[in-house]
Amino acid sequence: MTGTQIVGEASREYWLTGLHPDSPPTTTRDNAANRLLAAARDAFFEDGYQGTTTRAIAKRAGMSPAAMYIHYASKQEMLLKICLLGHRACYESLLAAASVQGGAMKRLRSAVFDFTAWHAHNHVIGRVVQYELRFLDEDNFAEVAQVRRDIHEVVESIVREGVRTGAFAVSNVPATTLAILSLSIDSVRWFPSHSVSNEEELAAHYVALVDRMVAVTT
Amino acid sequence: MTGTQIVGEASREYWLTGLHPDSPPTTTRDNAANRLLAAARDAFFEDGYQGTTTRAIAKRAGMSPAAMYIHYASKQEMLLKICLLGHRACYESLLAAASVQGGAMKRLRSAVFDFTAWHAHNHVIGRVVQYELRFLDEDNFAEVAQVRRDIHEVVESIVREGVRTGAFAVSNVPATTLAILSLSIDSVRWFPSHSVSNEEELAAHYVALVDRMVAVTT
Numbered sequence: 560m561t562g563t564q565i566v567g568e569a570s571r572e573y574w575l576t577g578l579h580p581d582s583p584p585t586t587t588r589d590n591a592a593n594r595l596l597a598a599a600r601d602a603f604f605e606d607g608y609q610g611t612t613t614r615a616i617a618k619r620a621g622m623s624p625a626a627m628y629i630h631y632a633s634k635q636e637m638l639l640k641i642c643l644l645g646h647r648a649c650y651e652s653l654l655a656a657a658s659v660q661g662g663a664m665k666r667l668r669s670a671v672f673d674f675t676a677w678h679a680h681n682h683v684i685g686r687v688v689q690y691e692l693r694f695l696d697e698d699n700f701a702e703v704a705q706v707r708r709d710i711h712e713v714v715e716s717i718v719r720e721g722v723r724t725g726a727f728a729v730s731n732v733p734a735t736t737l738a739i740l741s742l743s744i745d746s747v748r749w750f751p752s753h754s755v756s757n758e759e760e761l762a763a764h765y766v767a768l769v770d771r772m773v774a775v776t777t
Numbered sequence: 778m779t780g781t782q783i784v785g786e787a788s789r790e791y792w793l794t795g796l797h798p799d800s801p802p803t804t805t806r807d808n809a810a811n812r813l814l815a816a817a818r819d820a821f822f823e824d825g826y827q828g829t830t831t832r833a834i835a836k837r838a839g840m841s842p843a844a845m846y847i848h849y850a851s852k853q854e855m856l857l858k859i860c861l862l863g864h865r866a867c868y869e870s871l872l873a874a875a876s877v878q879g880g881a882m883k884r885l886r887s888a889v890f891d892f893t894a895w896h897a898h899n900h901v902i903g904r905v906v907q908y909e910l911r912f913l914d915e916d917n918f919a920e921v922a923q924v925r926r927d928i929h930e931v932v933e934s935i936v937r938e939g940v941r942t943g944a945f946a947v948s949n950v951p952a953t954t955l956a957i958l959s960l961s962i963d964s965v966r967w968f969p970s971h972s973v974s975n976e977e978e979l980a981a982h983y984v985a986l987v988d989r990m991v992a993v994t995t
Contacts, residue, residue, distance in 0.1 A: 607912075609828020689966065690908050694825075733972035734982050742956060745963035748907065754951035764952050771989045 663721030685747030881939030
């Protein structure tokens with residue numbers, strides 16, 4: 560399954576900190592820093608960043624606030640770490656998928672499948688990241704925003720390439736890229752739903768829709 | 778502009794409470810209940826529902842907490858009112874757009890244009906509603922969820938009709954409907970962006986993409 564692949568350093572770190580939905584429970588149970596991070600993610604998910612105190616995070620992790628500060632200076636630092644781990648793992652996975660051998664259509668299909676499955680599979684951290692991103696301090700936000708631009712560029716470069724080679728007919732490359740990414744990212748808001756609860760079915764469906772969005776019709 | 782049209786009772790109420798982005802400033806300035814509602818929206822937007830106290834809302838509105846309780850029993854009541862006003866105005870606008878005379882393609886284009894422009898134009902309340910919806914109490918959530926189902930049904934019925942008459946070729950009607958709505962709704966997360974900052978251009982672009990998603994290709 561695409562969303563679970565370990566494709567490189569960033570995915571490996573994401574996995575090892577225990578934030579990945581399929582990380583073994585021991586990665587958080589046996590490591591205080593990881594346990595705090597998972598507690599922060601769950602607290603931000605349930606109560607929002609602003610509604611969460613560092614005390615509440617420590618309590619969820621079964622630790623004292625004093626013990627928490629050994630690992631993290633603030634909840635802001637935990638939010639940054641969660642955002643960076645999530646974004647970097649997603650970027651790395653997308654980059655690998657987009658690097659498949661073949662023309663623009665094959666590469667776009669691979670990228671959209673991966674990006675959609677990733678967001679559906681990782682919708683808990685995905686929702687935290689997308690909803691709470693606005694609470695990052697300016698410098699921290701800038702760091703995450705760079706990864707977001709890199710993600711955008713992976714897809715935009717494929718769309719540009721497809722237009723250049725005549726494989727795609729697209730009237731507005733940046734706006735179409737934004738639409739493709741937006742469609743997949745928004746799955747964190749509602750996935751799983753009554754009508755779609757399998758992430759690979761969703762990914763395949765979105766590949767078919769994006770195919771149509773960029774296709775040359777004669 | 779679609780997002781500013783007053784099409785019926787719900788849009789009128791949304792406009793008169795001063796939450797509409799183009800409502801005259803007097804609607805909130807001269808009415809304490811409206812001023813509190815606008816203050817609640819801004820506070821939820823900036824600090825999240827859980828990060829906002831009733832005291833902070835009263836302060837933003839230039840009132841005492843005691844004076845606030847004359848108008849609203851709790852911040853939960855304010856969140857519900859904001860969610861209902863936003864959803865009902867959006868639904869009413871969509872319904873009017875979907876009722877245009879013509880075949881399924883014409884009706885879908887009208888609906889997608891309206892729904893996209895509405896979300897882009899009303900992205901502030903849209904973001905509050907989409908991000909803070911999870912903090913509604915069970916009964917309140919159920920009330921808003923019904924409007925969400927009605928919204929979904931407006932679009933799904935058009936897609937179903939288009940498939941029935943052969944105007945559309947769609948492999949999975951509920952999943953395609955979800956994708957269409959998801960694409961437009963997600964604009965509240967990022968609109969305006971560097972590459973797309975005009976809501977009607979965005980709406981027209983999404984109409985063209987959705988056209989392709991459902992088109993019969995020969």
